[in-house]
Structure formats: structure tokens, C-alpha cells
Amino acid sequence: MKHTISVLVENEFGVLSRVSGLFSGRGFNIESLSVAPTLDPDTSRMTIVTTGDDRILEQITKQLNKLISTIKVVDFTAKDFIARELALIKVSTEAETRAEALRIVDIFRAKVIDVTPKTYTIEITGAPAKINGIIELLRPMGIKEIVRSGPVVIGRGAKGVAG
């Protein structure tokens, strides 16, 4: 099963390789990983999407917690959370498909951020499922390139995860 884990870490030298090395060294999957500093410049937040059964997920969370550089680990999977991802998509557009492309962009509330005679570059943010949706609709026109950020997540409600 797919799990989204948020990891608050010390923003220090080598911390990314400690986390990624833990996953590769123990044979855990990383589907996506995004990382950036938080409000406190001494800490960074990593959002990791991984897969595994309950036993593996328990090990992943425990092993992450065991790292000295890790401050907090939250598995959002069973919680009420919002996930958002950014994707940049370059699609081929022939004269006859340009209008259709724009219509799709409009339906998904995406944006065209670069135009050439043969391509549109589209920016879209949203839940990963929404991004998968627009990709399916654009695919027949010919997608030349796609860049996805991997999701970042935040819990619903008033409470925050410190940092």
C-alpha cells in the first residue's frame, strides 16, 4: 500500500543522503521525495511517498526515527491530510489540437506558461490524482516532456506539525 510520510529533519550537511541511504540500504522503496527548509531555517521537511505492507511501514517509521538528524516522523496515510503536487507538461500542439488543449487546461484550472508554434508548456498543481487525470487527456496529443515535483502534504485542521 502507498504511504505518504512527512519527516522533519535537522537542516544539516548530508541529511538527505542519510535518509535516502536508509531507504536504499534496507531495500525500502521511494516513489517520490521532496525536501525544502521550513519556517525555521535549521530544519527541513521531507515528504516521502513509499510503498510496503504494515510490517515494512513500521520498520520505515522506526528506522527514520532512529536517525539522529530526524526530529519528527508522521505517516499521514491514515490521517486527514491534503496532498498537492506541481507538474510541468510540454505537449505537442498541431493547429487542429490547440483549441482542445486549451479547453483541457481550462477544465483543470491549469495554466499555459510557455508557447511555441509546436508546443504548449502547461503548469498544473493539485492532488496527484488530478495530475494523473490531465496527463491522460493530454497524452493523445503527444507529451514531449513531463516534470513532477512529487506531492507535499499538510494535515487538515488547526494543528500543525512543529517546524
Added chain:
Amino acid sequence: MKLTGSQILLESLGREGVDLVFGYPGGAVINIYDDLFSSPIEHILTRHEQAAVHAADAYARSTGKVGVVIATSGPGATNTVTGIATAYMDSIPMVVITGQVPTPLIGNDAFQEADICGITRPCTKHNYLVKDIRDLARTVKEAFYIARTGRPGPVLIDLPKDVQVSTCDFVYPDSVELRGYKPTYAGNVRQIEKAAQMILQARRPVLYVGGGINLSAANSELLTLAEQTRMPVATTLMAMSAFPQQHPLALGMLGMHGAYCANMSVTECDLLIAIGARFDDRVTGRIDSFAEKARVIHVDIDPTSIKKNVSVDLPIVGDLKDVLAKLNASLTVKGAEVDELIEATTAWRETIDGWKKKHPMTYRSSKSVIKPQFVIEKLRELSADDAIITTEVGQHQMWTAQFFKFTQPRTFLTSGGLGTMGFGLPAALGAQAAFPERQVIDISGDGSFQMNSQELATLMQYQLPVKIAILNNNFLGMVRQWQQMFFEKRYSQTCLGLPIDFVKLAQAYGATGLRATRNDEVEGVIREAFATPGPVLMEFKISREENVLPMVPAGKAIHEMVLAS
């Protein structure tokens, strides 16, 4: 007062109570060695950095203190890696200080540059590259704290040369503030109460104890628990000296080369109480049949050890000493129920005694050739109770675990998790440096001995009176045994060729060398070695194709032992 980086390092080591370090100099640590010249901290110069790490490791295993190593950058640092990985697998507290090229050169493939933090990340508990001298004192403080607390382990500090020579005010911090590191020491009282209830309900309970007992110094608490409930104790390789092996409740070692009664007890038990052990595959054999009739209680300070390989009915995270003390206290107030437990488990202990009698740990003795097991028994008989025994890795290591009846804590130092050949001699060196007055014996194979035999020179230089017993079969015996049993005797690359004259080798270093080739010479050689001051090497020409038995073939359940060849 302003101090240089290398002075700050040595001052900080002093504040941590370090009086002895093991190491090897080089360009990137020459400033540290210059300051060591006039420092009260003693230094032992090994002949290889790997040996320095094993020596520091054994210093830690035998004393409980943190072992300290200094090595230069590049090859010096990479030579420490096997030692660090050995310590990491066995959870040994250690701080390794490596020199590094100056910060402006890092990443340039400079002379003797190696990314030692990158290389050791998966085999250290934590590591540091100190780029700013203002971080140095705090880093040393943190390194020692991390190394010795929680589940102990090695910590590496990589110190660039320019940081060693720059200066700053020296202030040693009083305390450590690490928001990401707060080990749980106190066991949860409600969980412990549940454990007491499960014990009282058990009819076939077994204690399965590991190296954590030594690390937590919970030996007397373990003894109390076993004695007050009369529960039998199976020990892992790492815990052979954690529970007195001549005790009637001792089952001996369990696992691949475990005692018949230990493996049968674990297979048949209805309650398995795992304490400071981690269900290693060499212990469990086929995992799904390991203790399959039992409910499982698992006590460990490291949450990742729990439910890693097996499912657990009752996990207890905490320091073993604390948990066992609380458990003992809880059982003590239940006197009558404990009496009932003892009554109700009498049949179980009788069954176990039956297994002990049916297949005791034994071997076929010989009047002529030297049996390795006989040498081990004689070494036990003739050595002091508190003698410290180290081993290398292979058959001789297993025979030592099986036949040397350890009685005192921290007297058996062996590489369990990594299984590092070449560990024993430098380990003996480190233990002897820690305890100059005690007997220290390295029980070795002829293969392993040659992985760090250069340390004979170190023994001589510091006059460390280590006694070495080489069980010479002229084979890489343990691998040969596998080839005999599972590869139709195709002895591929396990015969060590022309015999080496180990007596002359010892003499070349100025040490005493003795040899026994017949059974009736064994006792005389051991007596003479023990009576001779200084380092002595004993070479025993043993029966060459002796096997370690019992043996659980790979992939089998631990009750499926091969008992005789």
C-alpha cells in the same frame, strides 16, 4: 583562552575521561599527534588502522567505556571501515577521529582524500564532518553521548586539517541538546506488569538473551530473574559471558551451532522472552518455525529491533537493567504465584534435563591427535576465572562458544554480527591494555590469525602479555566444513597450502612460540605459556577435518540439527 583545533580535540577527550587511545599517524593528523606528544592521554600505535579499531572496540567491550581511535585521512580512514562495521553490528560504543584534507580542498580528489563520512554513513550510529572550529567541542561532546547512550554504537568525527590548526576559545559544553535523539530508558510499567502475568501463566518458558545484557550491565538482574522463576536461559554468541554457563539453568548457545537442549527448548517453549537479542538469522534458522508454539515478549532499547524479523506479542522498549529490575520487583511481590509457577514448570525443566542428557555438548576424544575441543577445555581449566577470551571467526570461535564455560561478564569478546576474521588478536591487545593484570587469551584459527598477525609487533612494543592459541588445521576450517557437508567435499580455495611455522613467526617478533602436535603435549604447552611472561603464541596442530556440531543447515529449522558427522 584560545586553543587550536587539535588542542580542543585532546582537551575534550580529557573531559570525556579518555586516558588511552589507539591509532596510527599520517599527514592529515600530524598536528593532533604533535599535541599528543605532550598530552597525558596515552596512545597505542597498532600496525594497521583496522587493528586500532578492533583494539578500541575490545577496550570498550571489556570495560564498558567508549573506545577511541585516531587515523589519518584517505587510506588511514578507509582502513578503519571493517573495524567500524564490526563495532556497529555488535553495538559497541566507540568514537573514531579521522583527519581530512583541508576544507577548501574537499571534493577536489586531493591527495589522500576519501569521503569517509559518506563511506561510513551506513555503518556508524552517526558521523560528523567538522567544518568550523567553533563546532568542534560540541561535536566531541555529542559524539561521546551518542556513542554510549541508547543502543550504543560507533560515531565518527572527520576533522579537516585546517580546522585542526585554526584557533578559537575553548568552552566544553555541560550538556547535550539533541532534539532528534531521546532514547527511552524507563520500561513502561504496565507492559512490564503484563510480562509478569504472561510469565506466571507460562508452562514452558525460555529466556533468550543477547549481547544487550552486557551492554546494559544487566547481568545480575538477569540472574535474579532466572533464579527466582527457575526459567532456563538460552544465550546468543554475544551473550555467552552474560550468564554463568555452569549454572543449572544455562542451556548454552542457541542457533546454527547451538546446543541440542537450547534449540529444542526454544522450539518447544510456550513463552519466549527475548532480552537484548535481535532474532539474527544465525539464531533463528528458518524464521517461520522459530519458537512457533510460543507467545513472544521482546525487551530491547532499540525499537527497530522489535518486530523486525518476527511478530511479537508484548514489546517492551527500554534499558534492560531498568526493565528487568522492575520485572523482578513485580514478581517478588507475587511470591505465592511464583511458587506455583515453579511447581507448574517442574515437568518442563525435567524435559530439558532429558534433552541435556540425551545429546550433551560433546565430541569424540582421541589419545593421539589433538582435538580442538580438548584444547578449549584445557584452556578453561588452566586459566583464571576472570580471564578475557577473544576469538577470530570460524570453527575455533564456535568451539570456544560451545566448550569454554564462561562464568563472568564481559570475558568473551568476539565479532558476532559481522563475523570479522582478524578481530581476535587486536581485540586481545585492546583488552590487555585495559586490564594489564588479567589473563587475556586470543583463541585463533590459522587463517584468521594471518589477517592481523602484524599486531604481534604491537604486543611486543607495549609488552602486553597476551597469550595466543592457534588451532591450526591448515584449512579455512569453517568454509571447508560447509564444502564437506554441502558441496561434496570440493575444497575450493580452503586449503592453506604449505604449513607456516607459527613458532618461528612469533620468534621473529621477539615473542615466545610453543607448539603441541600430540594430545599429551597440550597441557604442558598451556602451562608453560601461562607461566611465561610477555606475549606467547601456542600452536596446536589439531585434527584437520574436525567439524563443528551440532549444525543446523542453512534454511532449516533450528530443531533440525545435524548431530554427528
